[in-house]
Amino acid sequence: MKVNYIVVGSGIAGSVLARRLADEKNQQVLVVEKRNYLGGYCYDYRDENGILIQKHGPHIFRTESEKVWRFLSRFTEWEDYQHKVLTNVNGHYYPMPINLDTVNQFLGTSYTAETVDDYFASNRTNPTEINCVKDVIESQIGPEFYHAFFEKYTEKQWGLSCEQLPPEIVARVPIRKNRDDRYFTHRYQALPKDGYTRMIQNILDHLNIHILLNTDYQDIKDSIECDHIYYSGSIDEYYNYCYGKLPYRSVTFQFETYPIEQYQPVSVVNYPNNYDYTRITEFKHFYRKKTANTVIAKEIPGSDGDPSYPIPTNENKELYNKYAAIPNEKVTFIGRLGEYKYYSIGQIVESLLKGDLPY
Ligand code: UDP
Numbered sequence: 352m353k354v355n356y357i358v359v360g361s362g363i364a365g366s367v368l369a370r371r372l373a374d375e376k377n378q379q380v381l382v383v384e385k386r387n388y389l390g391g392y393c394y395d396y397r398d399e400n401g402i403l404i405q406k407h408g409p410h411i412f413r414t415e416s417e418k419v420w421r422f423l424s425r426f427t428e429w430e431d432y433q434h435k436v437l438t439n440v441n442g443h444y445y446p447m448p449i450n451l452d453t454v455n456q457f458l459g460t461s462y463t464a465e466t467v468d469d470y471f472a473s474n475r476t477n478p479t480e481i482n483c484v485k486d487v488i489e490s491q492i493g494p495e496f497y498h499a500f501f502e503k504y505t506e507k508q509w510g511l512s513c514e515q516l517p518p519e520i521v522a523r524v525p526i527r528k529n530r531d532d533r534y535f536t537h538r539y540q541a542l543p544k545d546g547y548t549r550m551i552q553n554i555l556d557h558l559n560i561h562i563l564l565n566t567d568y569q570d571i572k573d574s575i576e577c578d579h580i581y582y583s584g585s586i587d588e589y590y591n592y593c594y595g596k597l598p599y600r601s602v603t604f605q606f607e608t609y610p611i612e613q614y615q616p617v618s619v620v621n622y623p624n625n626y627d628y629t630r631i632t633e634f635k636h637f638y639r640k641k642t643a644n645t646v647i648a649k650e651i652p653g654s655d656g657d658p659s660y661p662i663p664t665n666e667n668k669e670l671y672n673k674y675a676a677i678p679n680e681k682v683t684f685i686g687r688l689g690e691y692k693y694y695s696i697g698q699i700v701e702s703l704l705k706g707d708l709p710y
Contacts, residue, residue, distance in 0.1 A: 359582045368583075394547065400644050404648075412542060413695065432638075436630075437615075439623075441499075484517070485514050486518065487518045508629050508652050534619075583686040600659060607646070609644065
């Protein structure tokens with residue numbers, strides 16, 4: 352069998368790329384997906400009560416890019432959604448990211464937007480260089496908030512200490528002096544009206560796109576010829592771990608159903624200091640679904656299981672670069688696993704819509 356392109360993986364990266372190839376090159380694209388469903392880590396499904404469950408944890412679409420927004424809007428309508436997160440420290444809920452209310456509630460103070468800088472100024476540290484997560488947080492707000500809100504969450508999540516992890520890990524979590532309690536402030540923020548799976552099905556719905564589910568690329572690679580491969584799986588796996596395993600963090604989701612209307616006040620509550628889970632997601636909040644039952648997922652990070660997060664330490668980036676430098680005209684690596692980048696959905700789509708397709 353012969354096709355023009357093989358795209359490995361039907362997550363957001365593989366799907367967007369497949370669609371561009373189908374639209375712009377007008378050639379045959381085969382999408383190979385090892386799971387029995389489309390969507391990769393964005394996969395969601397409706398449970399018996401009609402609640403959309405995100406099987407691989409909370410995915411909140413946001414972007415500054417009008418181009419990205421317009422592209423995805425061809426394939427879905429949107430549900431307005433502003434993500435709000437609380438964090439549970441010592442049994443109390445606080446707004447996350449840290450804002451003026453978090454500071455006042457945690458310290459029992461009554462700073463205003465004008466005076467809160469007094470607290471920041473007298474508590475923040477002054478490292479000569481910002482080299483790690485600890486430096487980023489302590490240099491903004493000081494050790495007390497770092498210990499209570501970041502230190503243990505980050506260590507649980509990444510399996511490394513905050514001194515070992517680079518600043519970029521927490522770059523997406525601001526510290527605010529105002530009362531804005533949105534997790535993200537992007538120009539566009541929403542959820543696909545009928546879920547991510549439906550949006551991805553629509554992206555892949557094209558006469559030039561053919562899909563093989565339940566198929567490991569390794570099993571078909573010798574029987575299907577193609578001109579070029581776009582690979583969204585782990586790059587080290589593709590090369591049979593020839594330079595050793597690239598560390599990725601995995602997450603296990605423990606789903607629980609309760610015969611109550613609401614388990615927690617918002618869709619995501621973080622648990623930085625206790626328990627082996629980092630956060631609990633209650634799915635019905637995303638689409639404001641009214642049901643008698645509710646479904647939650649506790650998120651337990653670990654090093655076994657499907658790779659979810661690249662761990663961007665310098666050492667790991669060097670190992671990635673060794674893999675990426677292997678001469679290979681035939682394959683382009685894309686997405687969070689293929690490029691070993693801590694991308695959000697919006698960032699992945701933006702990166703894949705840039706420029707002309709090289710192959
Ligand atoms: N983080 C933290 N405490 C929190 C929330 C986030 O220490 O309450 C740190 C942690 O290192 C986390 C990173 O900030 O991995 C990025 O957080 P985000 O919520 O963006 O993580 P994601 O949704 O990508 O897992």
